[in-house]
Amino acid sequence: EADIYQTPRYLVIGTGKKITLECSQTMGHDKMYWYQQDPGMELHLIHYSYGVNSTEKGDLSSESTVSRIRTEHFPLTLESARPSHTSQYLCASSATGLNTEAFFGQGTRLTVV
Amino acid sequence: AQSVTQLGSHVSVSEGALVLLRCNYSSSVPPYLFWYVQYPNQGLQLLLKYTSAATLVKGINGFEAEFKKSETSFHLTKPSAHMSDAAEYFCAAGGSARQLTFGSGTQLTVLP
Numbered sequence: 001e002a003d004i005y006q007t008p009r010y011l012v013i014g015t016g017k018k019i020t021l022e023c024s025q026t027m028g029h030d031k032m033y034w035y036q037q038d039p040g041m042e043l044h045l046i047h048y049s050y051g052v053n054s055t056e057k058g059d060l061s062s063e064s065t066v067s068r069i070r071t072e073h074f075p076l077t078l079e080s081a082r083p084s085h086t087s088q089y090l091c092a093s094s095a096t097g098l099n100t101e102a103f104f105g106q107g108t109r110l111t112v113v
Numbered sequence: 114a115q116s117v118t119q120l121g122s123h124v125s126v127s128e129g130a131l132v133l134l135r136c137n138y139s140s141s142v143p144p145y146l147f148w149y150v151q152y153p154n155q156g157l158q159l160l161l162k163y164t165s166a167a168t169l170v171k172g173i174n175g176f177e178a179e180f181k182k183s184e185t186s187f188h189l190t191k192p193s194a195h196m197s198d199a200a201e202y203f204c205a206a207g208g209s210a211r212q213l214t215f216g217s218g219t220q221l222t223v224l225p
Contacts, residue, residue, distance in 0.1 A: 006156075033212060040201070042217040043157075058212075090156055094213075099145040099164060102205075102213055104156030 003027055006091050006105035013081055013112055021076045021108045023091030032074040033102065035090040036060060043090065049074060081112040115140045117206050119216035127224045132176075132191040134219050136204035139185065145207035146187045148178055151218075152200045160202075163187060174198070199223045 004025040013019055025032065030051045035043040035058075045058030049068040063085070064078050074093075078085055088109045092102040120135040138144050145164075149157040161172025168180045178189045187204060204216040 040218075040220065043203070043215045045212055048212055088154075092157075099162075099207060101147055101159050101162055101207075102157075104149075104158070106156045107154070109154065 004091065004093055004103050004105045006089075006108050008108060009106060010109050011111070013110070015080075015082055015112055017081050019078050019081055019110070021089055021091075021110070023074045023076070023105055024072050025074075025093040025103070026072060027093060027095070027103065028071065029093035029103075030071065030096050031094045032068065033092045033094075034058070034064075034066060034074070034076050035092065036062065037088045037090055037107075039088070047076065081110075083112045086110060086112050115144070115206050115214045117204050117214050117216040119202075119204050119219050121219055122217065123220045123222065125222040125224060126194045128196055129193050132189070132194045132198065132221065134189040134202050134204075134221065136178075136187045136189065136216060137185050138187060138204075138206045140206060144187075146178075146180065147205040147207065147213065148172065148176070148187075148189050149203045149205060150174075150200050151203065157203060160189070194221075194223045196223050196225065 007022045032049045034047040037043050044060035046062040047066040049055045090107045091105040094100045094102040116139045118137045147162045148160040151157045161170045163180045171177045176191045202219045205213040
C-alpha cells in the first residue's frame with residue numbers, strides 16, 4: 001500500500017481565489033511529481049522535484065507553482081484560480097533510480113466556477 | 114528521447130474473453146517498462162513492471178505482460194476479463210533520470 005496522500009480530494013472554488021493542493025508521502029522518496037489529467041485523458045507532467053529545494057517545470061506549461069521545503073511535502077499553489085484550471089491533479093513520488101515505479105496519490109479534482 | 118504508444122484508446126471485450134492492451138516503446142537505451150491501472154476518480158496503481166529478469170512479467174489481478182525487444186512491445190494481457198477490470202490502463206517507460214513517460218491510455222470496457 002503506497003503512502004502518499006493528497007488533500008483535498010474534491011475542491012470547488014470561485015474564480016480568483018488562491019488555492020493550495022497538498023501532497024505528502026511517508027516513503028522518504030526524493031523524487032516527487034505533479035500531473036494534470038483531464039477526464040479520460042492522458043497525464044501531463046506539470047512540475048517535478050529531485051529533492052529539497054529542487055523544483056522544475058514539466059512538459060505542460062502551468063500557471064501553478066510548487067515548493068519543496070521538506071522531503072515529504074510537495075504542495076501545489078494557484079495564486080488566482082480560473083475555470084481553465086478545472087482538472088484532476090495527481091501527485092506522485094518515486095525512489096532514486098531508473099527502474100523505480102512511481103506511487104500515486106488519489107488525486108484532487110478541482111472545479112473552478 | 115523516449116516515447117510510449119498505446120494502440121487503441123478504447124477496447125471493449127466481453128466478460129470472460131481475452132484482454133489484450135497494446136504498448137510499444139521507442140527508446141535508445143534498455144527500457145524500464147510499467148503498466149498502471151486507474152479506476153474512476155482514483156490515482157494510478159501499479160499493475161506490473163519489467164525488470165529484465167524475465168520477459169514475461171506477472172502482475173496483480175491476473176494480468177501479465179511480455180517484453181519483446183525485437184518488436185519494441187510490452188503488451189498487457191489477461192486470459193479472462195472480469196467486470197471489475199473496467200478501467201483506464203497506462204503504459205509507461207522509465208530510463209530517464211527525470212521521470213516516467215506515459216502513453217495516452219486505453220479505456221477498457223467489459224461487456225456482460
